[in-house]
Amino acid sequence: MWLAKMLKRIHTKINIFFIITLLFIVFPILYMIPISNGYGDDFSSAEILYTGTHSDILYSSDDYAYYKIYCSSNHFLKVILTYSSSFDLDLRLYSPSQSLIDSSANTGTADTCGAYCSFSGYYYIRVKRFSGTGDASFYLDISIFYGIPGFQIVYLIFGLIGCIGLFYFLKVRKNNSLNKNII
Secondary structure, three states: OHHHHHHHHHHHHHHHHHHHHHHHHHHHHHHHOOOOOOOEOOHHHOEEOOOEEEEEEEOOOOOEEEEEEEEOOOEEEEEEEEEOOOOEEEEEEEOOOOOEEEEEOOOOOEEEEEEEEOOOEEEEEEEEEEEOOOOEEEEEEEEEEEOOOOOHHHHHHHHHHHHHHHHHHHHHHHHHHHHHHHO
């Protein structure tokens, strides 16, 4: 009989300990964990992205989705937004100081923004719902290039001209030395 009473007291103490643990440790920790949409609601809560293609959903309760990506100085940042034809989404690109540097408000199913990163830091991307109801799924394709895109061909052309010039110079010099030996 005394053993049953002692086991009941131990069982009661374990239950009380378990309840206190849940109330003061587990529940507050779960409360602190944010439930994320996958995007931020403003600049301060912008979700970090990296280069590549990202898919997301702009929920019907939200009009904006904010992201940020790190871009080093002297690089070019290009963002392409694609979405279904039942929605119209707009794209904006902001500098690290949160000033607008490029925007696209096409009526089709794609918007493109690009900017030369003159400062290193986080550049912000904002996707805005312009029209359409319900959850809007979309893709962001983010690329970062060194220098200005398209100018890589200029370096190639200069390299080819330099090689042709060097080849011509060596050939003319060789021909001149052969002519001197004949005379």
